[in-house]
Amino acid sequence: MSLLPVSILTGFLGSGKTTLLRHLLGQPELSDTAVIVNEFGEVGLDHMLVADSEEKIVELNSGCLCCTVRWDLVTTLDELYAKREAGSIPAFSRVVIETTGLADPAPVLHTLMNDPKLAARFRLDSVITVVDGVNGLATLDRHEEAVKQAAVADRLVITKGDLPEAEVDTLESRLGQLNPGAARLRAIMGEVPADALFGAGFYALEERGEDVRRWLREEAYQDAAGHDHAEHAHAHDGSQAHAHDVNRHDDHIRAFSIVREEPVSGARFSLFLELLVANRGPDILRVKGIVNIAEKPDKPAVIHGVQHLFHPVAWMDSWPDADRSTRLVFITRDVSRDWVEKLLDALTGEREETDPVLQAGDRRE
Numbered sequence: 001m002s003l004l005p006v007s008i009l010t011g012f013l014g015s016g017k018t019t020l021l022r023h024l025l026g027q028p029e030l031s032d033t034a035v036i037v038n039e040f041g042e043v044g045l046d047h048m049l050v051a052d053s054e055e056k057i058v059e060l061n062s063g064c065l066c067c068t069v070r071w072d073l074v075t076t077l078d079e080l081y082a083k084r085e086a087g088s089i090p091a092f093s094r095v096v097i098e099t100t101g102l103a104d105p106a107p108v109l110h111t112l113m114n115d116p117k118l119a120a121r122f123r124l125d126s127v128i129t130v131v132d133g134v135n136g137l138a139t140l141d142r143h144e145e146a147v148k149q150a151a152v153a154d155r156l157v158i159t160k161g162d163l164p165e166a167e168v169d170t171l172e173s174r175l176g177q178l179n180p181g182a183a184r185l186r187a188i189m190g191e192v193p194a195d196a197l198f199g200a201g202f203y204a205l206e207e208r209g210e211d212v213r214r215w216l217r218e219e220a221y222q223d224a225a226g227h228d229h230a231e232h233a234h235a236h237d238g239s240q241a242h243a244h245d246v247n248r249h250d251d252h253i254r255a256f257s258i259v260r261e262e263p264v265s266g267a268r269f270s271l272f273l274e275l276l277v278a279n280r281g282p283d284i285l286r287v288k289g290i291v292n293i294a295e296k297p298d299k300p301a302v303i304h305g306v307q308h309l310f311h312p313v314a315w316m317d318s319w320p321d322a323d324r325s326t327r328l329v330f331i332t333r334d335v336s337r338d339w340v341e342k343l344l345d346a347l348t349g350e351r352e353e354t355d356p357v358l359q360a361g362d363r364r365e
């Protein structure tokens with residue numbers, strides 16, 4: 001039985017999520033999509049949306065086609081699935097969850113990644129984050145949730161480029177520093193091709209092993225690495241820690257990759273992840289990786305974590321190409337590449353002389 005893909009549509013208040021969704025649902029590729037709207041008190045626009053595309057939206061509570069869902073994701077998805085099985089609603093083949101603009105998307109991701117009941121039926125596809133082309137820069141400055149929404153994205157959609165006050169280029173480059181691996185798209189009144197937004201997920205990757213490089217986009221993190229280095233150069237010579245406004249939330253965000261040529265022992269790598277999470281879990285916004293585990297050299301392990309929770313490790317059947325190096329990409333809040341590298345090397349044996357316990361407890365940047 002194939003698992004049904006679930007995408008999360010997030011983005012700050014008024015950024016254009018509903019407009020995007022309305023446009024997407026008009027496209028044939030998404031004609032069999034169930035939409036879960038996690039909204040409180042903003043019924044008007046979403047009612048319109050439902051009315052527009054009635055036959056294409058399966059709504060959730062008690063069979064009603066136009067209701068706002070109070071939040072219990074597991075129950076909601078479960079009931080939705082049961083109705084689909086019973087034939088009381090159309091056999092949708094994809095779910096999109098639109099989160100409320102103020103939400104931290106991590107709990108939704110955690111639920112989808114780790115709830116065993118959901119895992120038997122659904123798979124996490126893409127996290128799509130909508131960023132307002134006019135207000136986006138200010139929102140990133142002011143609201144940490146907005147930064148987190150951008151940091152966990154697989155796809156970033158910048159809206160409102162048609163308005164004269166839009167600052168789309170500046171915003172795009174800032175988002176590129178924040179989350180270099182996410183594809184960036186521009187949408188005017190929600191216009192974006194559906195296939196650019198979906199099929200980005202972890203499981204799609206298991207099904208199509210050759211796409212692992214595309215999923216990881218590790219080279220994008222290397223391109224962005226200059227940013228991280230520049231910060232350290234400033235901090236270490238005692239000068240102003242940063243050229244930007246120090247209050248900007250995304251100046252605390254680091255995006256970097258780590259590459260190791262030598263295979264690592266499975267137990268040691270697990271310990272690395274455990275210590276990473278135990279020490280800095282809330283600040284590890286997203287980790288993805290393809291890992292060469294010494295005990296299974298022919299089958300790369302694929303890891304994927306959001307804050308303190310990791311998706312169960314997936315083993316791919318084979319390496320996508322001749323490159324068998326371990327490649328990890330991180331988006332963190334105030335956790336430096338150097339610190340993560342020291343922890344990794346201490347635990348996986350490349351620096352045997354280093355005391356792993358000391359390293360793990362050392363939080364200084």
Ligand SMILES: Nc1nc2c(ncn2[C@@H]2O[C@H](COP(=O)(O)OP(=O)(O)OP(=O)(O)O)[C@@H](O)[C@H]2O)c(=O)[nH]1
Binds near residue numbers: 016019187189
């Ligand atoms: N000019 C312009 N307006 C847009 C664009 N995208 C969205 N809007 C407008 O921006 C406003 C907010 O858009 P919504 O789609 O409701 O945003 P949302 O993220 O769903 O909003 P909340 O549900 O309140 O968080 C609406 O008036 C839209 O018509 C765009 O690309 N250009």
